Amino acid sequence: MPRTRTVERSRLVPHTIDGTTHLVLDRYKEELPLPPRDWDRIVLTGVTAAAAVIGVASILWSTASIGSLLDLVVPLTAAAYAAAVVFDLAWLTCMALEWLARYDQDRAALPRVGYVALGIAMGAVGTHGWISGQFAIGCVAAAVSGLAKALWTVVLRHHAKPLDARTQQWVDAERAKAGGRLAMVSVRRELTRAEQAVTAEQAAISGTSGTPSGEIPEPPEDNEESPEATPEPALTGPMTMADAVRMALSCGISDPEKVLSYVRQVANANAKEESVLRILRMERKTA
Structure with a gap:
């Protein structure tokens, strides 16, 4: 039996009393069939949520490891852990920019340099394990950031919707036109001040x-x-x-x-x- 949902609707109907007729509002309920579940969307939402959780766990793990490494030479512990956050925030920021450019492959290419920041972060985590005398554990810890980045790369590629060449040129032209109008606002303001x-x-x-x-x-x-x-x-x-x-x-x-x-x-x-x-x-x- 197909699943249904109840929808309340209204309509105007004639109603007569003592020979006088008026249109009055009649409310009624209607059963409408529910569309089938979009399991593709559900699975994609779940994968994206899982990637977000893994990304947060990766940040916490690498921040603790790199912060402990920097704390060996930095007198202020808070400064060491604040600097440690930069390692992961760098490649996370690049991924966010890649997400914003998911419809433009040319603009999405530059944020992929986040792999450099990822490599530095993984090297720092591995170095901490080596200094602590647990090089194998350090390698496993470094793999956490690598797995998080790899998972996010796959998710972003799945969300990306590249445009065909002609549509991309049209979008670029519209973007340039809007950018020109925005730039002229600043230029006119500067000329007015001068x-x-x-x-x-x-x-x-x-x-x-x-x-x-x-x-x-x-x-x-x-x-x-x-x-x-x-x-x-x-x-x-x-x-x-x-x-x-x-x-x-x-x-x-x-x-x-x-x-x-x-x-x-x-x-x-x-x-x-x-x-x-x-x-x-x-x-x-x-x-």
């Missing part, structure tokens, strides 16, 4: 004086005969109204309307005419 730094620097310099310290602007040539040829002062960035008036005068601009236009252009777009004229009169008196 532009803000330049603006702040210019404001700090122009806020103290209209001209660089120690420099006197050269007086312009006499252009009274041709007012249209009067050169416009250079835009030096944000400055005070007084600095703008002095800059205009130093460039030979004495017409109040032109001075006011220049002040509004480089200092304050809302500068009042009477304020500019007052500063202009003060500058002419002190000249």
